[in-house]
Amino acid sequence: MAKRALIEQRPWLLASIAASVAYYFLRDNPVGEGTWGLALKGASVGLLALYVALRVPHGRHRADGLLLVAVLALGACGDVAIELDFVTGGAFFAAAHVVAVGLYLRNRHQRPSPVQKLTGAALLVGTPLVSWLLSGDGQIAAYAGFLGAMAGTAWMSHYPRYRVGTGAVLFVLSDWLIFARMGPLDLEPANTILIWPLYYAGQLMIATGIIQCLRGEQPVR
Template identity: 55%
Template sequence: MSRAALIEHRPWLLASIVAAVAYYALSDAPLGGIQLMVLKALGVAFLAAYALRRAPGHDGRLIAIVMALGAVGDAAIEVSFIAGGSAFFLGHLVAIGLYLRNRRAQTTASQRLAAVALLVATPLIAWLLSRDAAVALYSVALGAMAAAAWSSRFGRYRVGTGAVLFVVSDWLIFTRMGPIGENLLADWLIWPLYYSGQFLIATGVVQALRRHTPRAA
């Protein structure tokens, strides 16, 4: 990447990280609800801007939409769990479409097994943790997103891992709704796992798209 490209584009990633860290540090501070909601959304909103600027073609726009819907979900879930979940659900559907458009040409037996495990285990564990039918339905899309990401041509160690971190962060949210209830470990881990997952997904997809599109280099 040229120095000019670094100056032009890396600030989106830097702004995203700063916003995400600031939200995590200030989440218990006596800030106004609107200010904290906006700060929370900015972390992934800046990833959407990064994807829109850096990723080429239709697939680039799709990953930008996925991140934008994530940012909407981050803000909306502070007001309504259903509204926030709906935004994430739509984001998962768009992500599934993106990953299926970019399926890996060949997969090993272990890779297929991992994808099936994500597809099946994600909603099953979500149900066991929450005992909520709506959560289980949402998690079908979540698991399909993770399975499709794992089976896509995008790097598993970046995009696949990011999708798994997203799943784990949601599982921790669901623990609050079921027999386990509120717990300090979940409070500490949900945001770092979620944001790290989104960051890995956005940067992994963008870099892969640029690597396979010569005119974007």
């Protein structure tokens, strides 16, 4: 069964990584600035969603797997939409965060440590606060409330924190670099270099970390 999964499904994961790398290096070229660039960007997380959809197990974990597919699909839509209209893209990401919060609350850690509780609370409160300080924009802070809820609940879930929790934090860091472009703090060239790698790595860690737990390939905590 594992060999069959490798043959039939893992290529979608490799295709996702390849699309992400191609987008990163082509985004500032004429090829990457038009339709091809949008296609590569959308395919990066879109293929992650397909990879997860093909690996969702049957049984009691199926609903969680389908929620993860929805999170990734909404994220892929947001990746494309944000290039066309910032507000529409933000709405897709906010929707993805709402679904992700539902997924993580369904899978709460039953006995979180004090450090885990403190970190979850810090992400919940600190994410919108830092977002507002970086951007000076109330709407950005409102969106970041959804982002912080996603990261905080991910950290408080029973999924591996070194994969899923860290992936959520990378997502937050990527968005903070985006928000910094809107305010007085000049972080270039970090913004240009790191936004996409942090974001995609975060999504990749979340997707693979959760689906491996759902399939029993990684232990939950």
